Structures are given as structure tokens and as C-alpha cells.
Amino acid sequence: MTITPSPWQQELKKCVKCGACMAVCPIYRQTGREEMVARGKLNHIERQLDERFDDEEPLTPGWLEAVDLCLLCCSCEDNCSKGVKITEIIADARHRQTEQSGLNPIKKSAFSLLKNRVLSLPRFIKAGSWMQWLLWRRLPRHSGLVRRLPLPGIDDKTVIPALPRRHLDDYLKSTKKPQTETALKPVLYFPGCATRYLYPQMGLDLLYVLERLGFSGIVPKELACCGMVTWGAGDQESNQELQQRNLEVFRKHSEIKEIVTGCASCGHALKEYDGLPEDCEILDISEFLFRHREKLEQLVGKNRVEKKITYHDPCHLRKGQGITSQPRWLLKLIAGENFIEMRHPERCCGAGGTFGLTHKELSRKILAEKAHDADSTQAEIVTSGCPGCLLQLTEGAVVANSQWQTAHPISLLAELLRKG
Numbered sequence: 001m002t003i004t005p006s007p008w009q010q011e012l013k014k015c016v017k018c019g020a021c022m023a024v025c026p027i028y029r030q031t032g033r034e035e036m037v038a039r040g041k042l043n044h045i046e047r048q049l050d051e052r053f054d055d056e057e058p059l060t061p062g063w064l065e066a067v068d069l070c071l072l073c074c075s076c077e078d079n080c081s082k083g084v085k086i087t088e089i090i091a092d093a094r095h096r097q098t099e100q101s102g103l104n105p106i107k108k109s110a111f112s113l114l115k116n117r118v119l120s121l122p123r124f125i126k127a128g129s130w131m132q133w134l135l136w137r138r139l140p141r142h143s144g145l146v147r148r149l150p151l152p153g154i155d156d157k158t159v160i161p162a163l164p165r166r167h168l169d170d171y172l173k174s175t176k177k178p179q180t181e182t183a184l185k186p187v188l189y190f191p192g193c194a195t196r197y198l199y200p201q202m203g204l205d206l207l208y209v210l211e212r213l214g215f216s217g218i219v220p221k222e223l224a225c226c227g228m229v230t231w232g233a234g235d236q237e238s239n240q241e242l243q244q245r246n247l248e249v250f251r252k253h254s255e256i257k258e259i260v261t262g263c264a265s266c267g268h269a270l271k272e273y274d275g276l277p278e279d280c281e282i283l284d285i286s287e288f289l290f291r292h293r294e295k296l297e298q299l300v301g302k303n304r305v306e307k308k309i310t311y312h313d314p315c316h317l318r319k320g321q322g323i324t325s326q327p328r329w330l331l332k333l334i335a336g337e338n339f340i341e342m343r344h345p346e347r348c349c350g351a352g353g354t355f356g357l358t359h360k361e362l363s364r365k366i367l368a369e370k371a372h373d374a375d376s377t378q379a380e381i382v383t384s385g386c387p388g389c390l391l392q393l394t395e396g397a398v399v400a401n402s403q404w405q406t407a408h409p410i411s412l413l414a415e416l417l418r419k420g
């Protein structure tokens, strides 16, 4: 039995082997290996498809490495004049791999938690929050935890988030106002798993800003993971299941036309959904705020963040959604001259979903460059519109022995509005 021709065979043929993807690939910058840039990866994939290998025949080591060694950062795609859908081809290739050899058992268990409503991710995190202090200790200057004792595969600079005992849903339950009490216009807020279960304050900050602008952020508790992590791992079945659950929620609230998120990866994933309700728009919070800039500018007035801040473009925001000017407008509004651009703000931070865990050394090298660029600005706060990047950047500060803190721009804005 042969694998059926890939829907990407035509897409693969669009590549003209110009090599423009080489200039921007973080893997190539660190390894110097040409076969690991998009052009090389596409070659591997195309060769295998052309040969129409047998289903039972193992994939070649070269193919496996090419498909595995990728951050899905979209840098190549963004720089490709032929518009080849490189990340989708790589995710599809990973799917072929999981069909043939199954999903890595750790990822399989993690994805079951994302889908299971009883033995769920929030319950698992809550259980972990009681025990985390046995193995982890709080970082003195930064948010996050590092190991107390030697742990396999984890060094003393690896930062994990402190697991909170209360999640965003718990806070919302305790502050929920009856709908009649609010004359605010509803907006659907998609917080994403990281904000919901690891950084609930970030979600509360976003809801507070919405409220100050005259909107009520609705957070349906049935929302599932956006699916980005399952898509990237090649688990298309889980990805489809999660998408369908979210689409059901969106349809149930189809009278709300704007869905906002503060997570770059969630926004990127949601914008790719097939079957979004008619006229429904997915908006990154920076896009939404920019639409309401007049009101926001009035609210901020002359108040400014007094610390020096810089900004890292999340790949899924800049290259995935083409959003670059709105976050900068916001940062200039809240920090004025205290906002300083770093060199190469567009370069990937090396997080790449689970890449930072599976390819620690390479991820660290990419991160070290980013930390150096952030350091050079002498900023006290490094901002980014993605919780995953923020966690990686916190590790960057620890690796570079730097003092800077990390923050989502929405949290800085909320702080300013609360003071004003």
C-alpha cells in the first residue's frame, strides 16, 4: 500500500529553490546546515513523496530530522516570494510521521489532558500547584521557577511558570456580574490555555482594559485549547476535535462579532479555522485596541510607564498574522520615549511550542542571541504579545544573568489605567 499523494505536492512544486528562506531561518543561523532550511526540508519531503514509499517502510533519518528540526516560526514563509505554505507542509509531514510511527508518548498524554473534560489540564495543573515547591524554587528577581535538585533533562537555568492555585475561570466565577448590571458591549475573549491556567493575571488585565473601553469580555468556560500545539506536533485528529469544540462555542455566541485574544499563537491558530461564523472576526488585542485608539488615548492621557521597555515580536503575530505596527503604537502610547526597539525584534526567541523542551541546546543558542539584543537596549522590561515567548524570555534573562523583567503590553497598560 502506498501513501496517497499529498495535498501539498502542488504546493511543493511552487518552490523555485531561490534560497531566500536561508537568510531568516534561526536553525540555519545556529547550525549552518543548508539541508535544514525550508528549501532543504521541502526537498526531503518531495523526494519521499515522489518515490511513493510503502506505508510500512520506515521514513528515512534525513526526512525525520528535517521535519523535526523546525520551530514552525514562519520566518521562511514570510520571506518566500513564491508564498509556499512551508509550515503547513511541515505540519502535514509530521502528521504522516505520527500516522506511521505514532505520537511521542509524552505529547500523547499531554494532548489527552487538553481534550479530556474529567482528567483535564486545569485539574492536573491545580494538583501540581500543591507539590511544585518540592522540586522547584521561586526565582528571586523574575517570575517563574527553577529546579531545586538535579532533574533529568532540566538544567539550573530552565524556567517553568509557577503553577497558580486559582485559574482565570475561578477569578471570573467570583467576580461575575449579572448581565443586567452591565451596559457594556460584549466581546468574546479567547484567553488560551497559558493565560487561563498559568498567567490568570494577564487575562484579568485584558478584561480590565476592555471594561475601561466600554466592553464586557465574555469568556465561555467551554472554550478549548486553540489546537496550535497539536497541529504543530502532527496530531491532526486532536487539532480537529479542539477546533470543532471552539467553533461550537463561537456559533453559540454568534451574535458577538469580535473575538479577541492576547495570545499570538492562539490568534494565529483561530484565524486559520475553517467554518468561523459569518462576519465573525478574530483580533489580536493590539488590533482591537488600535481600532479604539481615540478612546484609549484619552484614557491614558499623559500617564506613562516610567521604566525603559523593549519589545520582541512573537513569530505568530508578526509573521503569522502580519501584525507589527499596532503593538508598537500601543507601546509608544504607554511608554513614550521609554520604548526602545531592540536589534532584530523579529527574530524568533527559540521557544517554538515544545521545541524548547525537545531541542534544549539549540533553543538556548537562539535565545542567547535574543537575550543579547534585549540586553543591548538596557531595557528594564522586555515585552511580548505571547505568553509562550514571555516564558522563554524570562529564561533568557536568567541565562544572560540580566535584570530585566518580562511583561505582556496589556499588563503594563492595565497597570497604567489602574493608577490613572
Ligand code: SF4
Pocket: 014, 015, 016, 017, 018, 019, 020, 021, 022, 038, 039, 042, 076, 079, 080, 081, 082, 083, 084, 086
Ligand atoms: S524562499 Fe520559498 S521559493 Fe525560495 S527556496 Fe525557500 S521555500 Fe523555495
Ligand code: SF4
Pocket: 024, 025, 026, 027, 028, 036, 037, 038, 041, 069, 070, 071, 072, 073, 074, 075, 076, 077, 086, 087
Ligand atoms: S519555520 Fe522557522 S525554523 Fe522552520 S524552516 Fe522555516 S525559518 Fe526555519
